[in-house]
Amino acid sequence: MPVHGATALSADATFPMELIAEVISQTGTRERRRRLLPAAAVMVFVLGCCLFSGEGYGEVVRKLAGQLAPLAGPGGWRVPGTAALARARRRLGPAPFAALFTALAGPLAGPATPGAYAFGRLLAAVDGTTLDVPHTPANLAAWGPPPRGPAGQGAFPQIRLMTLAGCGTRGLADAVFAPGAGKGHAEQALTITLAGRGALGPGVLVLADRNLCGYHVVAALTATGADVLIRVKSTTTLPVLGILPDGSYTSVLPDPAASRLRYHRNRKRRRTGKLPPDPVTLEGITVRVIQADITATPAHGQPTTGRYRLITTILDPAAAPASQIAATYAQRWEAETGYKELKVFLRGARRVLRSADPAGIEQETWALLCACQLIHTTRAAAAEHAGLDPDRISFTVTLRATRRRITTGQAHHTTITEILTQLLPHHRRHRSYPRAPHATPNCRRNLTATSSGPTNYTITITAPHPDQPSP
DSSP states (O other): OOSSGGGGSOTTOSSOHHHHHHHHHHHTOOOSSOOSSOHHHHHHHHHHHHHTTTSOHHHHHHHTHHHHGGGSOTTOOOOOOHHHHHHHHHHHOSHHHHHHHHHHOSOOOOTTSTTSEETTEEEEEEEEEEEEOOOOHHHHHHHOSOOEETTEEOSSOEEEEEEEEETTTOOEEEEEEEESSSTTOSHHHHHHHHHTTTOOOTTEEEEEOGGGOSHHHHHHHHTTTOEEEEEOOTTOOOOOOEEOTTSOEEEEEEOHHHHHHHHHHTHHHHHTTOOOOOGGGOOEEEEEEEEEEEEEEETTSOOEEEEEEEEESOOOTTTSOHHHHHHHGGGGHHHHHHHHIIIIIITTTTOOOSOSSHHHHHHHHHHHHHHHHHHHHHHHHHHHHHTOOGGGSOHHHHHHHHHHHHHHOOOHHHHHHHHHTSOOOGGGGSOOOOOOTTOOHHHHHHHHHHHOSOEEEEEEEOOOOTTOSOO
């Protein structure tokens, strides 16, 4: 995994023109004749559509006039029509944006970046989300029907997006997406695809929630040489093989295929009662299990306690004590914060992507990821410039400063100064947001009122009983 990723670029460039020229050449999408909208200008325009997602085509090109005019053909610059812009997008296709994201991708962190490393490993969170796409026949055929929820059929088809993000900076190290429904398009399958793309390797600690605790996902992640820290479901069987001094214990995440073979092989011995318990012979991935009770005490509410069961492939308790492992798992929420930044602040809350055809959706999704990574790059550069934790740098402040820089042409150092004058407070991490996916608005308001203000967390490691076969 690259360490700094896009921070190796010139931070002075709002749009990475050198990289744009490279990916156009690599993908063979350079225009054959000089146009008002050459390929580089179209890439800048599509990135601008993501940075100014609430604006129409005409308004976007007007805001980008300072960047587009120098790229225009010999006839000089004039504002193109909407139809010409749509044709230019179709002509370019998604390939240059996929290549640009690959060039920009990276955790944007070094060993000295606060919150980016733990136990000598780079922290990276993997998680998934969905994006709504327009309800057109072409999109329905490519991305499937709208999902069905508790309230009935949804309004729009969806794509499912999985990202690998560096904790602290929230820099996007890699991403994949697929139709939101259908066989082979679940988060587990996409995570396996993500693991095989080469962004992971030794020296990385992957954090994930309990939806990704299955054997095949963990096997794909650890096959890269990376370590994992994943919350497991209560139904997952994790036999106690040995209790460690810090209250954690060693176990095996069973291989389902080997378990089925063993079950059928021992069927006769089981019927006769001659099959002794022998968990040591289980085939699977050796893991260390941490059981922790985490109590959240908000300033204006009652304490709540939740039981967390975590697995990690860092087996040495001296290198990673159980209490520190449990505290580090909270970094996984960087992925959730990153999705809020991408979907709410950059794209716009509840906003549907623009494109009416699958190729346009692919192009727009890659461009959205590129635009988000460019904002994270500016955040990381500002934090590094001031020697601050990246968590102190607001995404929305950075986004607004970047938009102003595009429209006014202000200097890079002015943008950095503007960002650093609006820092986030130190205590923002000490907050609590209880999940309430199906609650009424009134219930959500009550939860927000009782969980507002700073929150204190207490972690208690619970050691298993020596005779406990499985939690």
